[in-house]
Amino acid sequence: MIYGTSSVDSTTTTTSSKSSVTDPNEAQDRFLKLLVAQLSNQDPMNPMDNAQMTSQMAQINTVTGIQQLNQTMQSMSGQFTAMQVLQGTSMIGRTVLTEGNTLGVAADGAHTAAFDLDAQAASVKVQITTATGELVDTIDLGAGTAGRNYFTWDGKDKYSGDTSQLRYSVTAANGTTAVASTTLAPHAVIATSASNGSLSLELDNGDSVAYSGVKAVY
Secondary structure (H helix, E strand, C coil): ECCCCCHHHHHHHHHHHCCCCCCHHHHHHHHHHHHHHHHHHHHHCCCCCCCHHHHHHHHHHHHHHHHHHHHHHHHHHHHHHHHHHHHHHHHHHCEEEEEEECCCCCEEEEEEEEEEEECCCCEEEEEEECCCEEEEEEEEEEECCCCEEEEEEEECCCCCCCCCEEEEEEEEEEEEEEECCEEEEEEEEEEEEEEEEEEEEECCCCCCCEHHHHCCCC
């Protein structure tokens, strides 16, 4: 039982109730002040026992330890993000494959793109179209294997417009049974950035993609 609580500093207790303490040293200092005030105003006939005091000391040490750990983890997270961005600069100028159906910028006049097949296919065809869906060319690749497949298209004799805006689609089948595919667009990396602790790559078409979304680099 504690008596005479009016002698405790009212400014300190009011501030403690209104604001959350984030500094471990400040939290420990406030706890010790309140503990001293509690001991000074306790009932001499019914003092706080050692077990109760030890329990309170253990609690504040636990809270202080957790807050210090949180501060350390936040600092490490910031350092890790900065390190990610620094390492990501090595991707600038490289070409990455991400999910999409654009042909990207040609290298030496030829476009190289890729697609993933869910299963082996006896017949695979790639159709090149404009952004509005006009057919530009059809490539018969023959059979395709399950997984990653690449193709190259030299369109300088097929199309005189901006080839970076061309699209492509894949049709794969085994006889009358269609085989699902996922198209992968090639684009050059022009910058790197970090958002919410994750590395992002800025591409030459203005899009941004998470590093985890990159399927291949070349």
